[in-house]
Amino acid sequence: MAWLRYALLGLLVLLFTTSALVSGYRHIQDMKQLVALQKSGVWALTELDRELQLFVHTAELAGVNRRASDRLVLRYELLWSRLKVLQTGEETREIRELPNALPVLVELEMVLRASEAAVLTLRPGDQGSAKALAARFSPLLNKVRDLAVDGVNSQSTATRETRVWGMAPVFALSLLGTLISGSLLTLLLVVEGLKRHRQSLADELTGIPNRHAFNRQLLQMGARQRRQGGSMALLLVDLNEFKEVNDTLGHAQGDALLRGVATRLRAAVGDGEVIARVGGDEFAILQEGIASFEDASVLAQRVIEIIARPFDADGSEMFISTSIGISFYPDDDKELHQVLNHASTALLLAKRDSGSSYRLFESSMNEAAHRRKRLADDLRHALTNRELVLFYQPVVGLRDGNVVGVEALLRWRHGELGHIPPLEVVSIAEHYGLALELNDWVLHEACMQNKRWQDAGLPSMLVWVNISPAMYTRHDLVASVIQALVYAGLDACWLGIEVTEDTTMRDIESSPGILRRLQELGVPLALDDFGTGYSSLSHLKRLPVERLKIDRSFINDLNNEPWDMRFVQTLLSLAEQLGMCVVAEGIENQHQLRALREADCACGQGYLFSRPLAAPELEALLRDHSIRQAVDLCASSSERNGVEPPSSGSEDESSYHSQSGAARH
Amino acid sequence: MIIARLMAAVLAALVVMPLAAAELPQAEGRTLLTVGGKITHHNSEGVARFDRAMLDNLPQHVMTTATPWTDGEQRFEGPLLSDLLAAVGSEGDELVLRALNDYFAIVHLPEVTRYPLMLAMRVNGSTLSVRDKGPVWLLYPMSEFPELNTPYHRADMVWQLSRIEVR
Numbered sequence: 001m002a003w004l005r006y007a008l009l010g011l012l013v014l015l016f017t018t019s020a021l022v023s024g025y026r027h028i029q030d031m032k033q034l035v036a037l038q039k040s041g042v043w044a045l046t047e048l049d050r051e052l053q054l055f056v057h058t059a060e061l062a063g064v065n066r067r068a069s070d071r072l073v074l075r076y077e078l079l080w081s082r083l084k085v086l087q088t089g090e091e092t093r094e095i096r097e098l099p100n101a102l103p104v105l106v107e108l109e110m111v112l113r114a115s116e117a118a119v120l121t122l123r124p125g126d127q128g129s130a131k132a133l134a135a136r137f138s139p140l141l142n143k144v145r146d147l148a149v150d151g152v153n154s155q156s157t158a159t160r161e162t163r164v165w166g167m168a169p170v171f172a173l174s175l176l177g178t179l180i181s182g183s184l185l186t187l188l189l190v191v192e193g194l195k196r197h198r199q200s201l202a203d204e205l206t207g208i209p210n211r212h213a214f215n216r217q218l219l220q221m222g223a224r225q226r227r228q229g230g231s232m233a234l235l236l237v238d239l240n241e242f243k244e245v246n247d248t249l250g251h252a253q254g255d256a257l258l259r260g261v262a263t264r265l266r267a268a269v270g271d272g273e274v275i276a277r278v279g280g281d282e283f284a285i286l287q288e289g290i291a292s293f294e295d296a297s298v299l300a301q302r303v304i305e306i307i308a309r310p311f312d313a314d315g316s317e318m319f320i321s322t323s324i325g326i327s328f329y330p331d332d333d334k335e336l337h338q339v340l341n342h343a344s345t346a347l348l349l350a351k352r353d354s355g356s357s358y359r360l361f362e363s364s365m366n367e368a369a370h371r372r373k374r375l376a377d378d379l380r381h382a383l384t385n386r387e388l389v390l391f392y393q394p395v396v397g398l399r400d401g402n403v404v405g406v407e408a409l410l411r412w413r414h415g416e417l418g419h420i421p422p423l424e425v426v427s428i429a430e431h432y433g434l435a436l437e438l439n440d441w442v443l444h445e446a447c448m449q450n451k452r453w454q455d456a457g458l459p460s461m462l463v464w465v466n467i468s469p470a471m472y473t474r475h476d477l478v479a480s481v482i483q484a485l486v487y488a489g490l491d492a493c494w495l496g497i498e499v500t501e502d503t504t505m506r507d508i509e510s511s512p513g514i515l516r517r518l519q520e521l522g523v524p525l526a527l528d529d530f531g532t533g534y535s536s537l538s539h540l541k542r543l544p545v546e547r548l549k550i551d552r553s554f555i556n557d558l559n560n561e562p563w564d565m566r567f568v569q570t571l572l573s574l575a576e577q578l579g580m581c582v583v584a585e586g587i588e589n590q591h592q593l594r595a596l597r598e599a600d601c602a603c604g605q606g607y608l609f610s611r612p613l614a615a616p617e618l619e620a621l622l623r624d625h626s627i628r629q630a631v632d633l634c635a636s637s638s639e640r641n642g643v644e645p646p647s648s649g650s651e652d653e654s655s656y657h658s659q660s661g662a663a664r665h
Numbered sequence: 666m667i668i669a670r671l672m673a674a675v676l677a678a679l680v681v682m683p684l685a686a687a688e689l690p691q692a693e694g695r696t697l698l699t700v701g702g703k704i705t706h707h708n709s710e711g712v713a714r715f716d717r718a719m720l721d722n723l724p725q726h727v728m729t730t731a732t733p734w735t736d737g738e739q740r741f742e743g744p745l746l747s748d749l750l751a752a753v754g755s756e757g758d759e760l761v762l763r764a765l766n767d768y769f770a771i772v773h774l775p776e777v778t779r780y781p782l783m784l785a786m787r788v789n790g791s792t793l794s795v796r797d798k799g800p801v802w803l804l805y806p807m808s809e810f811p812e813l814n815t816p817y818h819r820a821d822m823v824w825q826l827s828r829i830e831v832r
Contacts, residue, residue, distance in 0.1 A: 051766065078766050080796030081825065091733035091819070 009188065012181050019177030026174055041095045045148045048082040052108075052144055055079045056134050062122060063130025069122055076112075076119045083108055098150055104143045111136050203277040205255055206262035214276035214284055221274070221288050222329055222336040233287040233296035233328050235358075236343040237265070237303055238351065240321040242281035253313050257320065264306045273299070284343075293328065293360065300324045300358035308356060323350040324358035332361050345369075371417070376432035378414060379425065383437050388412050388425075390445050391612035394627055395464070395583060395605045398597050401628030405462035405496065407605065408446040409612045426468045435470035440480050442466075447488035447495055449615050454494070458622055464496040464526060469503050478517045485521075492522035498549070500528045519544040526583065531571060541578065547603075548575050552586025555606070558595045569599050593634045689752070692716040697800045698749075698784070702761075702831035705754030713753040717800070720786060723748045728783050730808040733819055734798070741785040741804055747777055749784060750831070757831035762803060765795065765825040772803075772821050780813065781806055784826070798824030 055075045061067040086092045086105055095101055118133050201213035209217065218234070225232050239245075239261065246254040258281065265275045265283060272288040285303070287296055303324060310317035325347025329339040346361040353359075382388050392406040412420040429438040442465055450463040471477040485492055497518055515525060525545040532551045550571055557564050568584075575582045584596050587606030596604060608630050610621060621627060689708040694716035701712040708714060723744035731738045750760075758774040776782070785802045786793055793799025802824040805813045 047766075074765065074795065077795035078825070081798055084796060084798075085734055088736055089732065089734035 012184050012188065015177060016181035016185060019174050019181060023174040023178055041092050042148070042151045044082070044085050044092050045095050045144075045151045048079075048086060049144045049148045051075070051079045051082045052137065052141060056137050056141065059122075059130050059134045059137075062124050063127040063134075065125035067124065069124055072119060072122060076115075080112055083112065095147075095151055098147065100143075100147055100150060104140070104147050108140055108144070111140060203262075206259050206277050208262045208266060209274065209276040211276065211278045214274070214278050214286075217274050217276070217286055218336065218340070221286055222339075224288070225329060228289075230289050231328055231331055233285075233290050233293075233299075233326055234339050234343045235285040235287065235296060235300055235303070236278075236325045236340075236347045237283040237285065237307075238323045238325075238347055239281040239307070240323055240351070240356070242320075245318070245320075249313055249318075253318075257311055257313070257318065260311050261307060261320075264309075265303065268302055268306050269299075290328075293331075296326050296328070297358070297360070300326060304356040304358065321356040323347055323353070323356065325350050325361065326358060327361040332363075342366075372428055372431070375414070375417070375420065375424070375428050376434070379412075379428060379432070379434055379438070382412060382414075383434070383441055387414070388441065389614065390442065390449065391614055392449075392463070392618045393605055393612040394610050394618070394621075395462075395603050396609045396627060396631065398584075398593065398601055398604050398631060401631030403459075403461055403622060403627055404603060405464055406618065407464040407498070407612075408442065408449075408466075410442060410466075411612075430468055430470045435468050436475045436480070439467055439471050439475075439477075440484070443480055443484035443495075444487060447484045447490045450494055451488045451490045452615075453619065453622075454490075456619070458619070460494060462494055462496045462524065464498050466498045466500075466528065467503070472503050472514055477514055478521070481518060481521065481523060493524065496524040496526055498526045498528040499545070501530070501532075515544050529585075531567070537574075545580065547581040547583055549583045549585050550601075552606075555584050555586045555588075555592055555596075558592045559589075565595060565599060568596070568601070572599055572601055590630070590634055590637070593630060594638065597631075597634060597638070689713055690719065692719060694718055698827060698829065700749070700753045700755075700829045700831065702829075703755065703757040704831055705756065706752070715749075717786075720744055720749075720784065720801070723752060726781065726783060728781070728785070728804060728806055728809075730804065730806055732804070732807060732822070733814075738808060740789050741783060741787065741802075742790075743784045743786040743801070743804075746782040746784055746803065749829075750777065753831075755831045759832040761830040761832060762821070762823040762826055763828040763830070764823050765827050768823065770821045770823050776821075780810060795825060801826040 055072075055078075058067050058072050058075045062069060062072045083105065086095055086101075087109075096105070115133060115136055118129065122129050122133065201209060201216075203210040221232055224230075239257075242254065242257070245257055258277070261283065262275070262277060265285070269275055269285060274286040274288075276284045276286075278284045285299065287299055290296060304322050307320055307322045310319055312318070325343045325345065327333075327339045327342035327346060329336060332342050333339055342361040342365075345365045346359040349365060350357045350359040389411050390408045391411050392408055394403045395405040395407060396402070397404050410422045410425060412422075412425050414420050425438070426435075429435045446463045446465045450461075454460055467477060471480070481495070481497070484490075485495060499515065519525060524547070525543075526547040526549055527540075527543065527545045528549050529551045530548045531554060548571070550568065554567050554571070558568070572582055581602050584592075584601050584604040585606065587593055587596065587604045587608045589608060592606075593604070593608060609627050610618070613621065689706050691708050692714040696714040697717055697720060698715045699712050700715070704713060706713060720743070725742060726745055728741045729738050730741065760772045760774070760777070761769055762772060763769045772782075783804045783806070785804045786800060788797065793802060803822055803826050805818055805822055807814045807818075
């Protein structure tokens with residue numbers, strides 16, 4: 001189809017060019033013809049007229065001695081030749097046939113013959129002879145002039161006209177070619193332009209309006225609602241797991257699915273409703289003049305229902321669920337452009353539901369976003385105003401009950417919003433570019449606190465710090481660590497960095513060597529939440545970590561009867577093989593402690609020993625050695641062989657448990 | 666036929682070559698034809714002047730043709746325009762032909778090389794006088810090449826030719 005159009009276009013251009021060239025060429029030829037016509041019979045007559053005048057003039061000049069005699073002879077000869085041109089040949093036949101021509105020409109010839117001697121013998125300055133000579137020719141001047149006028153007026157004009165009109169058909173034909181091909185080209189241009197315009201508003205794949213057209217519709221419809229005081233609904237329709245379709249069935253199937261959805265949507269909407277494809281797998285519906293919000297809900301349900309019907313995918317059936325976000329104008333927002341944002345927000349929430357669902361926008365949906373913005377603003381001040389504090393949870397040697405380290409955990413009590421979960425603090429810091437300040441603060445605070453404890457004469461122990469992912473990818477973590485150590489005057493061996501499996505993955509993929517350089521500094525590294533991430537064993541082998549922290553979920557399983565020790569034991573033997581020390585997280589009762597001691601787990605932390613405490617409180621605890629009581633109790637009960645372990649945690653404990661996962665910075 | 670003519674023209678040019686290469690002789694008689702403009706050989710202040718003897722010394726040709734200004738076919742004699750141009754070392758591609766009465770026409774070189782255009786000096790054995798459109802008349806072989814018999818070419822057949830300007 002396309003080649004046909006191009007062929008037609010090429011043909012037209014060829015026709016246009018050719019006929020234009022032909023027209024141009026014909027024009028030149030015709031002009032020459034016209035000029036040549038002028039130069040033929042009548043031309044010869046006017047030339048005779050001119051030559052006669054020149055001769056008479058020259059004779060007069062010779063008489064006053066202002067022209068040499070040979071000039072006069074030349075003019076005489078030229079006049080003769082002019083006469084002869086009119087007497088002989090085809091070209092001047094029409095002149096000779098003029099009624100008055102012959103007498104004039106004969107008279108001129110006779111005067112010329114009679115004057116030959118006079119011309120040849122005239123001496124310059126002989127005014128008398130010159131005047132006599134001129135007088136012989138003078139009567140002929142008017143006669144020749146009249147003849148020339150006759151020639152122009154009469155017969156020759158008719159001849160010329162027929163000749164000129166003879167050119168007309170050819171000229172008109174070539175002009176017609178130019179005209180027709182030119183008009184066709186113009187028509188083609190207009191048609192093409194209209195098509196382009198339609199295409200610019202239509203989605204290429206599905207043929208329904210595209211985002212550009214949708215925006216225009218939104219503006220027009222919005223203006224109409226303002227004038228008429230009505231309401232309209234904007235529905236954003238998103239296909240769930242569309243990416244899966246593309247990935248598993250191929251893009252051709254994905255495209256076919258989008259076309260199918262567009263077809264069904266077109267069938268589903270009625271008057272006053274506009275559909276468009278506004279993104280990859282995102283469609284929009286504008287519903288005008290709604291009587292109640294219920295109308296939009298009904299439409300949303302209908303859309304969900306028609307898309308839920310199976311699609312044909314190469315013979316097999318494919319089921320697609322949809323999420324729909326709905327916003328109303330002007331009810332949700334007086335600003336038209338916000339309506340789209342609100343629908344997007346509602347859509348995001350609808351997508352969190354499983355399967356097909358729709359959500360109407362509520363202003364509370366924006367509250368989460370507002371909270372984050374506010375926390376981001378306040379976090380800057382919190383960093384400088386000491387609203388942030390570190391709490392410390394002891395890490396205990398399970399064999400002897402000695403405290404071998406503490407894990408530093410971030411706490412932020414916001415003036416109005418209260419306790420802010422550490423994960424939210426970290427997420428906001430990363431999102432608003434405060435990660436470096438926050439991590440620097442944590443490193444400094446932890447190092448200085450450890451140094452203070454050392455200076456206060458407490459037994460040396462490690463302080464473990466959690467670092468947020470941006471420090472690995474965007475900032476210089478090693479430099480921050482060195483700075484904090486130097487500032488606090490702490491030995492590198494007393495600061496430990498806890499890394500999670502996904503940060504180590506990033507390290508290996510994007511900035512290899514950070515962990516290696518920390519290790520070279522002498523900073524111990526621990527792999528946090530081990531067993532919950534997606535690290536492979538080969539990955540683990542390459543990491544320079546010296547201890548593994550077993551996730552609390554494994555420890556929690558130890559509450560079950562019979563004790564399910566298989567995972568823990570496997571992890572422990574794996575760590576032993578790799579020469580790593582193991583810390584069990586979330587130890588909450590004697591039952592778990594005993595199991596771990598029996599499995600030879602080296603260290604542990606959890607509510608059983610101490611919850612995270614502010615520095616002064618922890619210091620008091622360290623001084624009175626009460627932490628080791630749990631281990632002592634366990635050791636003595638083991639000796640007594642067979643005291644039932646206490647039942648799992650109190651209410652306090654479980655509440656700690658539920659938040660401690662998030663309390664980890 | 667055209668090819669044969671061309672060959673003849675080329676051969677003639679070759680024959681003339683030694684003469685042309687030498688300095689043009691001075692015109693001793695009355696100058697009939699003056700050639701100026703882009704030429705390499707002169708005999709007078711940047712132009713080449715030809716008297717009757719010099720024109721007669723160029724290779725002579727015979728052409729029998731009808732013209733719109735004569736009755737029936739006539740026998741013309743004279744050198745070819747192309748030979749004259751070779752003799753003066755013409756380097757242009759356009760000729761302005763001017764007559765004694767100041768009429769002029771412009772002829773393009775391809776025409777000169779394609780057709781044997783004659784500088785006719787004699788008709789039926791007698792010398793062309795001014796009153797017979799002489800002494801030099803540029804003639805197109807109209808009888809031999811009927812396509813030349815157009816009003817356009819007729820205007821180029823300058824009689825009483827006195828000067829050629831090579832451009």
